[in-house]
Amino acid sequence: MRASPYIGEATVIGHSRKYLTALIEIEADTVADWARSHEIAYTGFGSLVNNPRVVELIRREIERANGELARAEQIKDFRILPKLLDPAEEDEPVTPTRKVKRALMQKRFKPLIDAMYDDREQRLIAQTAGEAIS
Numbered sequence: 797m798r799a800s801p802y803i804g805e806a807t808v809i810g811h812s813r814k815y816l817t818a819l820i821e822i823e824a825d826t827v828a829d830w831a832r833s834h835e836i837a838y839t840g841f842g843s844l845v846n847n848p849r850v851v852e853l854i855r856r857e858i859e860r861a862n863g864e865l866a867r868a869e870q871i872k873d874f875r876i877l878p879k880l881l882d883p884a885e886e887d888e889p890v891t892p893t894r895k896v897k898r899a900l901m902q903k904r905f906k907p908l909i910d911a912m913y914d915d916r917e918q919r920l921i922a923q924t925a926g927e928a929i930s
Contacts, residue, residue: 805894
C-alpha cells in the first residue's frame with residue numbers, strides 16, 4: 797500500500813483478530829490534487845477524507861495491493877484517519893521518524909478499529925453458509 801501515491805501511512809490491525817484491517821493516513825496533497833482534477837469539491841481535510849469518491853479511491857488502492865497478497869494477508873476493511881499524524885505533537889501515535897506506536901494508535905483510534913470488527917462479517921458468513929446448504 798505504501799507504493800500508492802495516495803496513501804501516506806497504513807497501519808495494519810489484526811493481532812488476535814479474525815481478519816486484517818488497516819488505518820490509512822492519506823497523502824493529503826496528492827489526494828487533494830486528485831480531487832481537484834476530478835472536480836470534487838471539499839472545504840478542508842475532514843470533508844476530503846469523508847468524500848465517498850476519495851474513500852473509493854483508497855479502496856481501489858487497497859484492492860490493488862491485495863491482489864499481490866495471499867488471501868490471509870489481504871486487508872478486509874479500512875478506515876481513513878480523520879487527521880494527519882504529526883510526530884511533532886505530544887502524545888501522537890507516530891515517532892519523529894514516522895514509526896507507529898501501535899498501542900497508542902489502537903487506543904487513539906479505537907472507535908474506528910471497533911467499527912471494522914463488528915459482527916456483520918460473522919452474520920454474513922453464517923447467512924451465506926445457510927444459503928449454500930439450502
